Amino acid sequence: MTLYRLSLLSIAACLLGLLVLIGLTVNSGQQILERQDTVGDLLQLSKRINDFSAASDRLLLVGADRDTWAAYRTEAEALQRRLGQLGEGLGDGGDAAARVQSLAGSVEAALDALDAGSVGQDRAIEPLEVPERSRSIMQRVADQGSLVDQALDSLVTERQEKIAREALWIGAVLAGSAFAFGVLCMLAFGLIHRRVSKPARELSETLQEVRAGDRKARAVVSGTDEMSQLALTLNQLLDERDAADSAAEDRRRSMELALARLQDARDQLVRAQRVGNIGSWEFDFERNRLDWSEQAFEIFGMEPESFGGSIEHFLDLVHAEDRKWLRRKRSQWLVRGGEFEAEYRIVRPDGEVRWVRACANMSKGSHGAVAYSTGTLQDVTERRRRELRLRQLQYLIEGSRDLCGTIDDRYRFLWVNQAYADWVGMSPDGIEGRAVGEILGDEHFEAEIRPYLDRCFANKVQRLEVERQHPALGPRQVLIRYYPIEVPGESRRQVGFMLTDVTDLRAAEAEVIRRGQLLDMAGRLARFGGWSVDLAANQVLWSDVTAAIHRMPAGYAPSVEDGIGFYAPEYRDRITKLFSACAERGEPYDEELQIIDGDGQRRWVRTVAEAVRDDHGKIVRVQGAFQDISEKKALEVERQRLVDRLGAMFEAMTDGFVAFDEQWRYSYVNTAAARMIGRPADELLGASLWQQFPELDGEPEAVLRRAMTERSFATLETYFEPLKKWLEIRVYPWEEGLAVFFRDMTETR
Numbered sequence: 001m002t003l004y005r006l007s008l009l010s011i012a013a014c015l016l017g018l019l020v021l022i023g024l025t026v027n028s029g030q031q032i033l034e035r036q037d038t039v040g041d042l043l044q045l046s047k048r049i050n051d052f053s054a055a056s057d058r059l060l061l062v063g064a065d066r067d068t069w070a071a072y073r074t075e076a077e078a079l080q081r082r083l084g085q086l087g088e089g090l091g092d093g094g095d096a097a098a099r100v101q102s103l104a105g106s107v108e109a110a111l112d113a114l115d116a117g118s119v120g121q122d123r124a125i126e127p128l129e130v131p132e133r134s135r136s137i138m139q140r141v142a143d144q145g146s147l148v149d150q151a152l153d154s155l156v157t158e159r160q161e162k163i164a165r166e167a168l169w170i171g172a173v174l175a176g177s178a179f180a181f182g183v184l185c186m187l188a189f190g191l192i193h194r195r196v197s198k199p200a201r202e203l204s205e206t207l208q209e210v211r212a213g214d215r216k217a218r219a220v221v222s223g224t225d226e227m228s229q230l231a232l233t234l235n236q237l238l239d240e241r242d243a244a245d246s247a248a249e250d251r252r253r254s255m256e257l258a259l260a261r262l263q264d265a266r267d268q269l270v271r272a273q274r275v276g277n278i279g280s281w282e283f284d285f286e287r288n289r290l291d292w293s294e295q296a297f298e299i300f301g302m303e304p305e306s307f308g309g310s311i312e313h314f315l316d317l318v319h320a321e322d323r324k325w326l327r328r329k330r331s332q333w334l335v336r337g338g339e340f341e342a343e344y345r346i347v348r349p350d351g352e353v354r355w356v357r358a359c360a361n362m363s364k365g366s367h368g369a370v371a372y373s374t375g376t377l378q379d380v381t382e383r384r385r386r387e388l389r390l391r392q393l394q395y396l397i398e399g400s401r402d403l404c405g406t407i408d409d410r411y412r413f414l415w416v417n418q419a420y421a422d423w424v425g426m427s428p429d430g431i432e433g434r435a436v437g438e439i440l441g442d443e444h445f446e447a448e449i450r451p452y453l454d455r456c457f458a459n460k461v462q463r464l465e466v467e468r469q470h471p472a473l474g475p476r477q478v479l480i481r482y483y484p485i486e487v488p489g490e491s492r493r494q495v496g497f498m499l500t501d502v503t504d505l506r507a508a509e510a511e512v513i514r515r516g517q518l519l520d521m522a523g524r525l526a527r528f529g530g531w532s533v534d535l536a537a538n539q540v541l542w543s544d545v546t547a548a549i550h551r552m553p554a555g556y557a558p559s560v561e562d563g564i565g566f567y568a569p570e571y572r573d574r575i576t577k578l579f580s581a582c583a584e585r586g587e588p589y590d591e592e593l594q595i596i597d598g599d600g601q602r603r604w605v606r607t608v609a610e611a612v613r614d615d616h617g618k619i620v621r622v623q624g625a626f627q628d629i630s631e632k633k634a635l636e637v638e639r640q641r642l643v644d645r646l647g648a649m650f651e652a653m654t655d656g657f658v659a660f661d662e663q664w665r666y667s668y669v670n671t672a673a674a675r676m677i678g679r680p681a682d683e684l685l686g687a688s689l690w691q692q693f694p695e696l697d698g699e700p701e702a703v704l705r706r707a708m709t710e711r712s713f714a715t716l717e718t719y720f721e722p723l724k725k726w727l728e729i730r731v732y733p734w735e736e737g738l739a740v741f742f743r744d745m746t747e748t749r
Helices: 003-062 066-089 091-110 116-122 132-211 226-276 294-300 311-316 320-336 381-399 418-424 436-440 442-457 503-526 544-549 560-565 569-585 630-652 671-677 698-710
Strands: 278-284 289-292 340-347 353-364 370-379 403-408 413-416 462-470 474-485 494-501 528-534 539-542 589-596 602-613 619-628 656-661 666-669 714-720 725-734 737-744
Touching (some): 003 066, 278 294, 289 294, 289 311, 320 340, 353 381, 436 442, 442 462, 442 494, 474 503, 528 544, 539 544, 539 560, 560 569, 569 589, 569 602, 569 619, 602 630, 671 737
Antiparallel strands (some): 278 289, 278 370, 340 353, 403 413, 403 494, 462 474, 474 494, 528 539, 589 602, 602 619, 656 737, 725 737
16 A cells, blocks of 8 residues: 555544544533433422422412412422423333323322312312311321422432433443554554655765765665655666666766877977977957967067067067068958068167067958957977078088088088188089099008098097198198088988197197296296186195295195185185185186295285186186285375365365366366356266256367367366356366366456
8 A cells, every 4th residue: 555545544534533523522511411411401390399289389378370280280290290201201201200200190180170170270269277187187288298309319410420420331332442542543544654754864864974975875675655666766767877877977087088089189288389499379350369378478578468469469579670671561460461570689688689580370350350369379499599600500511611511421522611612623513422532642642641531530530730732832731621420310320520739739839838928927926826626636836936925945835725724814704605605506717815935924805706616517616816906005094195185275275176077077166166157066976967067068078079089188267057157168078078177267257
């Protein structure tokens, strides 16, 4: 049975039980009301019987007329009928009716009536005299009345007991019905609970397991009712969810794989762009928006946020000499369509100039109009430099006096420069492609050239110096070098050769040796020496002049610590930091410090150092120069004293004195000049004369400019309009510009 049907059946049974219970209750209530009405009737009847008994006493005592007697007889008959009706359900009712009849008979007999009917119809009832006999009769009537009362009381008591029994039975029936209804409800709802609670709990547990992540959790299906259908539906949903999750997982994996491939492709593109120094771009014509790739920003040497994203901003980055023709070429391309190619220069924000090669295509939108263009940017600066170097090398080789060329492993000339062709007295075209022995002679080739070529074909560089006969110059000293050459894509081996006429070089070397000896002597005279430190061995090498400056013997080689120990105490920390920075980070230095020589005398020295690196960039040595500048320092001190005296003298002068450099900037202004000009000296220093006095023209300007150009003395007396004063001006050229003295002559005019 389905849960729905069970619920309907339970509800119907409960409603039916409720209706039966309500019916029983209503019926029982009606019966109780009927019994209560019967008891009420009995009580009224009891009252009527009491009244009837009292009326019997009055009849006996006072008598009655015919109507009263008729009423008395009518009441007696009514009481008998009513009691007779009650007697049908209760035995005491009939007994009470007989008692009433007996009472009425006793009264009639006492009055000597023939029968009840004649008494009531033929005559009136006279009062009784009350003799003894009458009292006996009245006693009997009273007894009959008492018996009637007892019978009626017994009837009322019986009726009340019957009502109580019926009420008890009705209560028991109602209680039983209520109990049965309750049991029925409990059974119905218990059955419903049993059919609902357990499956619902199982469904709840299943849902909790699913929520906890148990993907294998499924609800128990134990029937065909609605809960079982719900469990079956839940299982189907979970199966569909698993299928959907599996499909989603497959799609996610496919998407991740696609994204990974896309990322790999993007990374490969980025790496390829980085390796090839190629960037990409896209221009949206509708939005007038230019978007660059990351590598494009690298090529232009700028950050994305600093780029305006417009064509005009891009053209601002193009070299000024290329901007006009590039703008014109782009306009022509927009009209013509097709592909766009151009190489032009750009200027990075730091001022560096780079060469860029751009390629582009245009794409149309859905309406057929050009919507956007895409392209690439490649930094071809290195290629342009290589091409430039190649051209320069070509010009260099072709224009070189060295004899150059290449030979293959068949001993044939592949290429020679013009100098070599001139040496052998032929043209390059006449030599290229021919055998070496054919040009130089087989005997000479086999004896003097082929052995070196064979060793060079075995990847061994050959170098030799020989004497060769020049057709015009006679015997010449020639340096010959053979180099193995590997040409990509060529299977045949090649050798490059270079012949250098070193006759003049050797003569120059002899001259250099002679001059070196002279320089060494000059170094001693100028007290200028050299030094070096081998960092790995911690060995210091001093030249003889450096040792002499320290008042140490020639050939003296101290340690680094001993060398630093010669410096005055206040300079040791400084020289230690400088030397460490040079040895560790390659930072050069040029300092003027004091040392204490071997004789205990302080000397001013200039020490210069630089780092020397090996082929791998590692610092292996520090070398430098060392000069005794004590005399120079003394001269500088004396010069400063002289400058101070001159400055004091200029400041004490009442005449104005100013000095200009070659760009007409004030380099010195004394107090008198600042006062006459009316501006502080600090404001004038570094400022241009023509900016301070733009209205300066006429004779003063001409005199000043002629003195600066011709480096000649000049004097004049003129009214100086900018200052509104008459001035006497004397102009003297000096090594850094002009010195001008001027005196205020206004008061003497």
